Amino acid sequence: MVGRVSSKSLTLPILNNVLVSAEKNFLNLAATDLEIGINWWTLSKTETEGKITIPSHLLLNFINLLPNKKINLQTDNNNLSIECESYKTKIKGLSADEFPIIPKINNADYISFDCALFCKSLGQIVDIPVPSTTRPEISGVYFLFQKDLVMMVATDSFRLGEKKIFLKNDSPLKKDYALIIPQKTAKELINVFGEKEGKIKVCFSPNQIMFESQMAETDHPQIQFVSRLIEGEYPNYQEIIPKKYTTQIILDKNEFSNQIKSASLFAGRTNEIKIKTNSSKELVISSQNQEIGDYQSAVPAKISGDNAEVAFNHRFLADGLTNIKSSEIIFELNSDSGPGVLKPVGDQTYLYVVMPIKAS
């Protein structure tokens, strides 16, 4: 977990290392890439307190091969000796003094909620942003933390995902926090906390955010994950989300997804596939390409509103469907030039807006 954060830095080699600290009753591992910093603790029997930094890749590969038995760690100048049953090694390290300080956020305003739900929710939008140097604010994930609601939004200007987590009990949050975290931070959050049970605590400071989980049956943190924020103002995305629709389609997600994949094979380089309604019971999906051939299929659907014929990028539709977990979905269209909206049936916490390919 800690090793993932170590960066392959050529200019600052110590960033490739993990800081290993023997504290009073704990072993602490820490790593940073100067954007994200992570601290992890476990209970240990410490004979003498001390610190060293060790190449994280080497430590990780070596520890992974050891049997699940007691490990002894001992420093000797800038070497770390590791012994575990018949395995003995001495690894060359670098002095802990050179390791960058990972910022701590103390006595800050905070909010706590279910860790697994948070990571699952974040997973529904985290793949949407794309790196952008001209508009760095949309290259991250937008968060709005309120007393009873956590809202997450991501967009790449062609599509947008919005996910809400409603909190059952009011949190002790003193004010609202609107902020943008880097996409890499959001992805690492899922990797680090995705399998954790219990609560995750989020602490706020003007330029940093910290996520923390606690060691079972103690009040000591197990993981502290600190990230910088992206500066700038997130666009007023509410304007993009349609408030009404001209056509509503309800259909089976997996069948729709399969038909989109089939149609995509014949879409050619524009990625364009056509969605067409001409009855209240069937959605027609088609694509064609002069070099490859034609495709057409019909999927059973419940359709209301105007007849519609709209072209979409098949990748954007497929991504949206992947992010929806229900078996049935609602697909709302706004004629052939307005945005479409994908939503799960029976779940008001998620929506995915996708722009059509306009007829040229």
Added chain:
Amino acid sequence: MVGRVSSKSLTLPILNNVLVSAEKNFLNLAATDLEIGINWWTLSKTETEGKITIPSHLLLNFINLLPNKKINLQTDNNNLSIECESYKTKIKGLSADEFPIIPKINNADYISFDCALFCKSLGQIVDIPVPSTTRPEISGVYFLFQKDLVMMVATDSFRLGEKKIFLKNDSPLKKDYALIIPQKTAKELINVFGEKEGKIKVCFSPNQIMFESQMAETDHPQIQFVSRLIEGEYPNYQEIIPKKYTTQIILDKNEFSNQIKSASLFAGRTNEIKIKTNSSKELVISSQNQEIGDYQSAVPAKISGDNAEVAFNHRFLADGLTNIKSSEIIFELNSDSGPGVLKPVGDQTYLYVVMPIKAS
């Protein structure tokens, strides 16, 4: 299976296609990269006989998305229409007349044996060769087919694997065949026939070899797989296999394999690790690198013969162990400059020779 053989040929685009033929009671699919040719048959209801070639990648991706229901195929000039439930497509193809002829081997001398055993055996040596333009004969796999024995050998001049299959019943083979098949052919053989039950039939001709499996409960072939042979004479590899040893070590394969992996982390760029015996009960494995650190471990082993200290490339040892399926292995050394031999305990059909790194 057939699509894997289609090559991405820019000079001869038809090689990217699969030949689809409606024969009397069969559908036949065929593909070739001019080195390997493959034919596959299945029972079908044919209304009108005919042929067309279709891009194999597109056909494969499309068929994979279809439900497991009846498919209708129909040609219309150079288009193939495919219908399966609500999925309808028309794919542009190329005329079957331009498709290269895949050679057939008829009335040839042949041998048959268990297909699964053959593929499993071939898998134990198939990864050893490396492409070589100066010595093309060792870039392939050497086969010797005899009345009661199939022998397979592969080498890259640093290590050599030999596998024997003893046949219980004498085959109808009229003479011995010694030949070299390309490594790619050998790998595709495992992909194509690896999951098949029953017998595989091998037919010989001067420049080609054909492998055939039959359709269940018929005498019609299901798969015919033809490959060219590599010309040239295979080196007299028997000379390399040591007839005796100075030290014999018997130990647990998984434990040895794990220790080699651990030692490899500290081996540095030469990949060199040391194997040392100084008691009759323990094998010591060590490695060291000035930049990274040191490693040492001891594995319980039954050791007889002279004390030994030999350096090996850890990759070559690890590859040999991967190819051995028994839980215990025999490791025979010939001082610090002669080849080592890895063998499974209780199985005389496999051996792996590995050259040491000589002290400079």
